Amino acid sequence: MVLRRSRRIALVSSLLGLFLLYHFVSLRPELYTRTYDATAAAAGHHRTGSASETAECPVLPGMEDVLVVMKTGVTESLDKVPVHFQTTLRCVPNYIIFSDFEEEIQGVKIHDALRTMDTVVKETVADFDLYNRLREQGRAGLDNSDFADEANSNIGKPNNPGWKLDKWKFLPMVQQALLHKDNAKWYVFMEADTYFSWPTLLEWLAHFDPREPHYIGTETQIADVIFAHGGSGFIVSNPAMQLATNEYATRTIELNEYTDWHWAGDCVLGKVLADAGVSLHYSWPILQNSNVGELDEFAKGFYRNPWCFPAVAFHHLSKREIQDLYAFEKRRRQETDNPILLHRDVFKELIYPELSNVRDSWDNLSDQENPAITTFHECQTLCAATRHCAQFVIRDGVCFTGETPRLGTSNPAARSGWVLSTIENMIDHAPRCSKPDFGLR
Template sequence: MGPQRYWLPPALRRRRIAAARVLLTLFVLAGLGAGLFLAMLPHDATFRLWLNMRNREAFWTPKPHELKWLSRPAAYPINWKDDVGIVVKSGFGTQHRIPAWLEAVREVGDVVLIADYATKAGEHYSKHGRELPVHDVVGAMFEQGVFSVADLEHPRAQQYKNMSEAITRGDESAMQMAKDIGWGLDAMKFVSGLELAYKQMPNKKWYLLVDDDTYIVQDSMTLLLERLNSRKRYYIGNPVGGWALMFGHGGSSIVMSNAAVHRLYSPAFNHLITQTNHESLDETWGDRLLAKAFIGVGIYLDQAYSVLFNGERPRISWIRADRFCAPVVSFHGHSNPEDMRETGNTFRNLRKVIRWIDIWDITGAPDLATFRTSPQRRNWDHIGRLDERVTTSTDLKSADECHAACKAMRGPNWPKGKCLAWTWDDKEGKCFQSPWMIVGSQAEGRISGLNEERVSELAAACNPIP
């Protein structure tokens, strides 16, 4: 006999089918209800921001260090002169950086210089025969009536007024005022400055917002932009802050697609821009305020490319395991114009994609292989600035022990080793062990080196850039 089939009475079968249909209908209605609920939530609602965070952490979301985007074809070619608009943010107190920035950059088309003062006829800058005036985007907001009568009495508004009057008089006190209040005025330039740039360059595929001490590695940036469709809404940068308000660090450069900027400044959101400019009187960080504006139109910081952005100068850039082989698109912190010129002279004419580990060789650091035979560098430091991620040991007795401790550092999250560089302070008897390494500089009384086995392993794993 063959297997017996389970027989249901027709009435019972119909009831089960009807019940299944009801459950399916309820499931569909619940899904539609949830979707409608989310659609009705404001873009800056806590629940929506929490969902964005959970989605970034989910297993299906590619992680920045995986560099999966590199496998995409360069489907969207760009020409820097025609397709990329650069917004350089400066100020009266830092205007001495502008000439060095213009010298360091290789090739640009349209550049908009924004600040808290304006150059006069005959004082404008130039690049490749193009005249580049400095636009006072802070003063423009007062002239255009963005602020109310009450706003004009705000301390920051009064400070700007006093500085502007001193500039007009040619008073030397203007420079000291700019240094004292420049940070506060800087927060007022992001949204207003980007708006001016968009009005002047409405058809650019991409907009880069940079500080006057930020250097863009153009071939690395090209590698990224040619794999992204500028008709999609992209707001990309070096993430700072928490899940409730993650924003792109302005100094590391902020990348925005035409579609994103077009939406931000569309007439439908004029009220949002007005409100954001009003809030700039009290905001500390303008890059955070820009992120709030983007969130207000439903555009959130894309963190998929975060490992490309850098907030330091080349010799003190943190080369970490999660970005060892990744391209690097920016350097920051060139407060001294000569530092900017040096970076430009070093990288401008290389004509290739620069990875984080490439910084090591390009800046003249010792070959990684030499650390196997000569693991200690006297009067040097390969760690740099210390923070909570650096392990400090006071129970070790020598540079040899410090080196050994770095190589032995393991953990559940670092099965292959957490420490990449170590520094022994002979005077203080302290051993510093860091999850990054820098090219570094001379440091009297210190001995420094690398976890040469781990570093060599990371370097060997780097695949050629397509």
């Protein structure tokens, strides 16, 4: 549906957008929001600013110039957000969390990303039905259908109320994040099922000039728009944030109409930045739209081999997986002086130790179908006899094989195995990674 408004409403809304931009820039952020210091809260006192490393938090020079922006929604926030207070956000000095419902979770304010949006849009566009119920009734306004976790189609989850509302958050979220900390050099956007390795991120960002407009993320395309995939995490420099905010303030009506027509808010933001002259810096495989079980560290079919690239972010993670990654990085800090996490390290230290000849109730995501083979033993024999076969699985009675090893995921209807000698040979012949590949060539 394309928004239909009279010229009078359009003029008023456009002027309102300009007023809000001026109003936001002139406001002091502390009057309406705050930066929550999770480390100080956990310790029960204010941080002293000491450079010495605590038991939990590494020294992160440059992190004070970063604002971490987490996006979530009311239907997932109580379940997915709290784990971050003791993991990804524990040692972050500046962060803000946006949702479609303002509340507090464990003492941390969750901000309404949509509060500054055009009232006409919120009152007339069907996508805001959930939002308006929440405004009137709070969480009591939720019903079971709001929590429907339908599978993603090629246009997301078109019948899920929270998913339809989510696309509207991106542009006002950028506007409010810039207001919250207008002197940050970098704005790092993540979702509630995303994990970031902060030391690795900072080493990567050191190769970019924050005084220039940068938009960095995992390249995705819808029609003619190339944009950063939101769930993988993306990074925007201060100058680029200002350009996006100015575009939104001066083209409010047009961009609201575009968002209403579209189905992906991260694509809308990508278009706005492109229109402002900021093209996307491609980040794959540094920022991943995969969890650890889905990673293919020996991937052959893409323009980069992940092995020597930094592993900065992962997506589609459970609470347990976020905790495991946090604990893994903590162990690494005790064992090595190198802060950079490479995909090589992820494979050797997290994936390879979990591989075995046989794993029941497990699917390692092999994708080459062999329909004539229906037993585990035959599938295993086929893979062992095939030169480049690294793994196999019987899934629903059919044999699948794969040339690159992946960990996979639990599946009661599957039984997996890996050819360890093949995988060991792949590791032996992998690049030495004398230095990280930041993909800057």
